Amino acid sequence: MNSDWTTQVLEKFAYKRSLASLREEQLFSVFQQPLSADEQFALQFLYAYMPLNDLADYNGELFLSHVRASLAIRNKVPWGSTVSDHLFYHFVLPYRVNNENIEDIRSLLFNELFERVRGLSMEDAILETNYWCHEKATYIGNDQRTVSPLTIIRTTLGRCGEQSTLAVAALRSIGIPARQCYTPRWAHCDSNHAWVEAWADGRWHFLGACEPEARLDQGWFSAPAQRAMLVNTRVPSNYAGPEEITLQHPWYTEINLLDNYAVNKTITIKVLNQAGSPSSAKVHFQLYNYAEFSTIVTKTTDQAGQVTLTTGLGSLYIHAVGEEGWGSILIHTGDANEFTMVMSKEEVRGGISDIDMIPPPSVDSKLTSAATEQEKQKNSERIQEGSQIRAAYEATFVSLEQSSQLADQLSLNGDRVWNVLQKARGNSHEIYAFLQNQSPLYGEWPLLLLESLHEKDLTDTFQISLDDHLLGSLPLIGSQDTDLDKSFTSKYLLCPRIHYEMIAPYKHRFQEHYSEAEKELYRGQPEAMYERLAGEFDIIEGMNHYNGSATPLGSFELQKGDRLCFHILLIATARSIGIPARLEPTDLRPQYFMLSHWTDFCSEGTSAPALGFVHFIKDIAGDVEEAAYFNNFTIARFTKGMYHTQMLPFGKKDVFDAPIELVCGQYRLITGIRLPNGTVKVRLAYFDISPSATTKLTLSFCSKDMEIPILASLSADAMDKELFYLQISMKAAVQPRGAVIAWIEPDREPSKHLLRELRELAPAFEAWNGQVILTAGEDKLTASFSLEQDAALPRNASFHLDQSYTGLNLFQPLIVPKRMEQFPILFVLDNVGRIRYMSEGYKLGTGKEALDAIHAIANSLQEKD
Secondary structure, rough: OHHHHHHHHHHHHHHHHOHHHHHHHHHHHHHHHHOOHHHHHHHHHHHOOHHHHHHHHHHHHHHHHHHHHHHHHHHOOOOOHOOOHHHHHHOOOOOOOOOOOOOOOOOHHHHHHHHHHHHOOOHHHHHHHHHHHHHEEEEOOOOOOOHHHHHHHHOOOEEEEHHHHHHHHHHHHHHEEEEEEEOOOOOOHHHHHHHHEEEEEEEEEEEEOOOOOOOOOEEEEEEHOOOOOOEEEEOOOOOOOOOOOEEEEEOOOEOOOOHHHOOOOOOOOOOEOOOOOOOOOOEEEEEEEOOOOEEEEEEEEEOEEEEEEEOOOOEEEEEEEEEEEEEEEEEEOOOEEEEEEEEEEEOOOOOOEEEEEEEOOOOEEEEEOOOOOHHHHHHHHHHHHHHHHHHHHHHOOOOOHHHHHHHHOOOOOOOHHHHHHHHHHHHHHHHHHHHHHHHHHHHHHHHHHHHHOOOOOOHHHHHEEEEEEEEEEHHHHOOOOOOOOOHHHHHHOOOOOOOOOOOOOOOHHHHHHHOOOHHHHHHHHHHHHHHHHHHHHHEEOOOOOOOOOHHHHHHHHHHOOHHHHHHHHHHHHHHHHOOOEEEEEEOOOOEEEEEOOOEEEEOOOOOOOOHHHEEEEEOOOOOOOOOEEOOOOEEEEEEEEEEEEEOOOOOOOOOOOOOEEEEOOOEEEEEEEEEOOOEEEEEEEEEEOOOOOOEEEEEEOOOOOOOOOOOOOOOHHHOOOOOOOOOOHHHHOOOOOOOOEEEEEOOOOOHHHHHHHHHHOOOHHHHOOOOOEEEEEEHOOOOOOOOOOOOOOOOEEEEOOHHHHHHHHHHHHOOOOOOOOOOOOEEOOOOOEEEEEEEEEEOOOOOHHHHHHHHHHHHHHHOOO
């Protein structure tokens, strides 16, 4: 490594050490131990780029152990000498992948994996590591907090960000450079995806974490990745590599990997002021996703007022903000190479506009050479074996019978006890022990504490934390207003969960810190507590990868953090001394409950923001679309030149029932309808919220203009066949309402999304009452598959085996000349066997699109009648 880079590392290390002076002993006493030159510099490198929340929450012994293990592994693995220092420091040594809790796992993972990869090439070692990851975990959707690799191993379930965190940690533990790759948001459907790139013998390869393929550079996500507008990764340093830099932050670098996946081009955005001169601004490149404009990357203009970005061939909403104003434009990257926008300080007052957000087109897959049939068969056998290993471990979780016995023993409701133990999965024995130890003494309160947590908290919260919050809260609960019911008290006083930080014990520590007189004062005057904490705490933005990540105790000890960390500390302190408190759900303002209402924490000389209301009205004249928050509409408040989405509950549908309280100001309503090709018809409406007033606003959508063409028709012979063990013909199956037929791969993420959507839309599918036929080839079934017992699926859904794919082979020649291999594959048929809709591969929203096709078919039949 060059001397300039080394000097930069040492300067940043010294600065971080000065910032963390209040935790000098916990963090830096390890430098007093005998250290080799490599150990010392590696430690300094980690500290130099460490986010502030890690300086708050962890101790030096953990980082020293990690460094020593990483250096020792580099000398043990056969490819260690082929990994350059540049790759080692940036893609092997880092202990953090995402926003997971950090644990001392490098040696543990190495001991698990080394014997399995000994003697293999680097590429084969990567494949073998992913088989190990598959044995440990499979996909489930959950909240945004990323659990640690040990937790995903403990629970066997995780979203893609957690699966890829596990896979990156595992690969780094055997000395293979690895990085987590993200498309921050898809352009053609909602959500995003994360996967892994691993370096072997001179080049980077991609793989789906915990979803093994027979070869590298293959995976179900490769086709949607070709429609991405950005694929990036974050490197914890001032990284200088061959990739395009999308963000050169003082404490980390984000690089663009899109060229590995999609057809792309480099565009230039030129920002001018009202006089036509270059303007300094931050330029936000945004995609429509989850009914909001979500920023995928932010870049700062140069002296010429320009920024460049390598991106896909689709639409982007560009929003710029600077001292000379703000501005927004919609661009279609295929139209030009350079786009100009002019800044303004004029306020947006009222008005409605419609735009189309068009994703990059679908393209043929550019996979590397396909695996041989023998390789595919071997891969299938390994996947089956991995699922059996995982299922055997899951059988050790607390059972329903054990849960029922515990509930009877403790005189607790059996369904409620099973609900928390079932969610705890591999941590269920820990939760079982907590209830067993504490419920005989405190009755229902231990169970109420568990029920106040997020579902994921049950998988990685241990008795030491639960005991602290239970025993630290119960003496305070008795002193509360008797009008506060148990549900309210457990949610805003007993509960340790504030936002998405890791749960740790803190109540006793905070209680001991303040005198009885101080606590009594603060309970009567919460603002006095706020003033004290604000005076002691330094708010530093931009030094955490993810805001609000530190634990309250870590923030308390460091006395530094971002504003959200401070607010989390404030709420935790309030609850610890008996003040019910929360982060206001729509915009995360810190609040306390007093005199029967919520009040904002405010510093001396300031006042709480004025409030008003918006009352949504159905658009009876327009397209009838069921409104659901973060599904097809959001509202955003305009502050400091940017629109900030208000955090109403995800999926909230009762939006017409009563006015919604909002802070006064300017707002933007976004509604969107996504078409089957991925294009979104977006409507923007601007409105104001005035103090104590109610703004009535029609919640309207663009016209869907959805055509349901006849894609193909099954032959008379095909209609007469009995398929999938239905014991009826296809002709009978589609009578009288048509049918939905889907081929799934139950253990893979794309099919799990479809099954989730079918569960969520079960009432609508049941109201239609046509047949929903789910089927899979025998090679796609694993030990973790139990669809037959899924009571949440529509009652008119059934699962059948498609042996030798005889059913799929009927449809295959009707749609495309190439074989359909990207699951799920879904068809909507009308009542005479004509294919009116089809979808192949990963795409969120397929369930809704199938319902739209069903309703359109029904309407056309009614019109004919």
